[in-house]
Amino acid sequence: MFTLRDRKLADDILSQITNANVHLKFMHVCGTHQDTLIKHGLDVLLQKCGIEIGQGPGCPVCVTTPKEIEEILLLAKHGKTIATFGDMTRVPGVTSSLQQMKTEGCDVRTVYSIEDALILAEKHKEKEVVFMAVGFETTAPTTASVLLQDPPLNFSVLCCHRLIPPALQAILQMGEIKIDGFIEPGHVSTIIGTKPYEFISKEYQVPQVIAGFEPLDLLMGVWMLVRQIQHGKTEVENEYVRAVKPQGNRKAQQILKQAFEPVTVKWRGFPMIPRSGLRLRKKYESYDARKKYEDELRKLAKEEFADPMGCLCGEVLRGLISSKQCPLFGRECTPENPVGPCMVSNEGNCHIQYRYMKK
């Protein structure tokens, strides 16, 4: 019921886009959208219809900064038990990676959900468990929900959650590339709804469509953007109506707001983006790893860390180049031996390009 496949309909959508006779550049901000685009060859089909579509900063692991990685590495070094999602353990930092530190005897656990990290802390009261929380609005409520359940005091969170709408605004303000429309991430939108995107259409006159993840969802999303442009409209439309309600998930929003407050943070490849990150509210600061381990982390406080030498993940994340334009792509940088995070994460542009290129 939730799988949409109809070849004729896909042909009809593409034919209408072709007939529109346009040359447009769209950006999406989701690794799952990128996967659908490349896996099904939609990028090539759309290019033939005059539509160029690429991924922006839509990979939470990729936008996590080198400094945040150094923070978690330092906590691992200080004997904490680190729990995080699989991709995160493989991202190379300046000094090491979590995976590397595990081979050197540090306690690093890969988890599927924050609940696995919580269970670990409950079972092992002698361990100081730090969950490295990455992810956008889709994932942040899961962290918030656990914080609100009074977790044990040997559990804490290194919060690296980020918010999508401020990043979209940053891209437009930087003005490095022309963007004729945004395909917005369906699952982020299940939480936030349609309203948080509206200021972008109003202030920057950019049309937006929230889209699902089936090939037809994406084609329809592109078609809806083209239609808006043809009719001179700049609105937020919702293609993914079976999952995204205009008001989003109010319960999740409320839980999120109870646990976190917005904070200005850096994204990999970007300068500081106002109110684009989340910080634990004062009430929950005993679970905030940055507060709890302030002494251990102090030596990093004033340090800044550069991206790996020659790595163009920043340019890829800002949509300035495609992965294949990076001189390291597929040579020095491969999924087996990644230089930058975009080649590590399953949601990373470079990893996706490489994965399907090899088939």
Next chain:
Amino acid sequence: MCLAIPGRIIELDKKKQIATVDYGSGTKRKANVSLVQVKIGDYVLVHAGFAIQVLDEKEAQETLTLFKEMLSQEEG
């Protein structure tokens, strides 16, 4: 990261906020339902062990028809 999988709730422990979700083909897993209001039989999207939204069955069934209507309106 933002990958979410649809499944149907077949068991629900409201007190513990835990549901058993059937993803089809014999795959069943527990999911936390603290972020949603659900009942047995609902379809949910599950992300990182949490149900994040209830799916609208009617909308899902009508999606393709809706797409076709939108396209034909534009043609007309």
